[in-house]
Amino acid sequence: xxxxxxxxxxxxxxxxxxxxxxxxxxxxxxxxxxxxxxxxxxxxxxxxxxxxxxxxxxxxxxxxxxxxxxxxxxxxxxxxxxxxxxxxxxxxxxxxxxxxxxxxxxxxxxxxxxxxxxxxxxxxxxxxxxxxxxxxxx
Numbered sequence: 576x577x578x579x580x581x582x583x584x585x586x587x588x589x590x591x592x593x594x595x596x597x598x599x600x601x602x603x604x605x606x607x608x609x610x611x612x613x614x615x616x617x618x619x620x621x622x623x624x625x626x627x628x629x630x631x632x633x634x635x636x637x638x639x640x641x642x643x644x645x646x647x648x649x650x651x652x653x654x655x656x657x658x659x660x661x662x663x664x665x666x667x668x669x670x671x672x673x674x675x676x677x678x679x680x681x682x683x684x685x686x687x688x689x690x691x692x693x694x695x696x697x698x699x700x701x702x703x704x705x706x707x708x709x710x711x712x713x
Contacts, residue, residue: 580612580619580627587631598634605660606630607653622648633660640670677705
């Protein structure tokens with residue numbers, strides 16, 4: 576908790592064998608945390624933490640991303656920037672996404688798993704998965 580945002584990002588780069596300087600620079604630009612980037616993460620709001628972690632994950636090119644509604648963080652401009660970079664990453668990677676935003680599900684997914692009462696159902700037909708999910712929500 577005493578590490579700064581930049582120090583956390585440097586650590587993440589080392590864990591994944593990435594270029595620490597490049598990742599620190601990428602996240603500093605992407606996350607838009609200003610001076611807070613060099614302050615302890617314990618002082619961050621939940622939104623600032625989300626921007627930091629999303630920036631770090633987008634700064635590393637993974638084969639598969641695990642995403643939990645992360646593109647919903649921040650103001651409209653930041654959400655657009657997040658969707659744009661995530662779309663760019665999806666051109667060469669895959670993802671497992673947890674999301675309640677059907678627009679984003681349609682934008683990023685081509686199949687789905689619906690969870691109900693501890694049971695999962697796999698759907699190759701995305702629209703059928705969405706209809707099933709929505710029918711359970713009423």
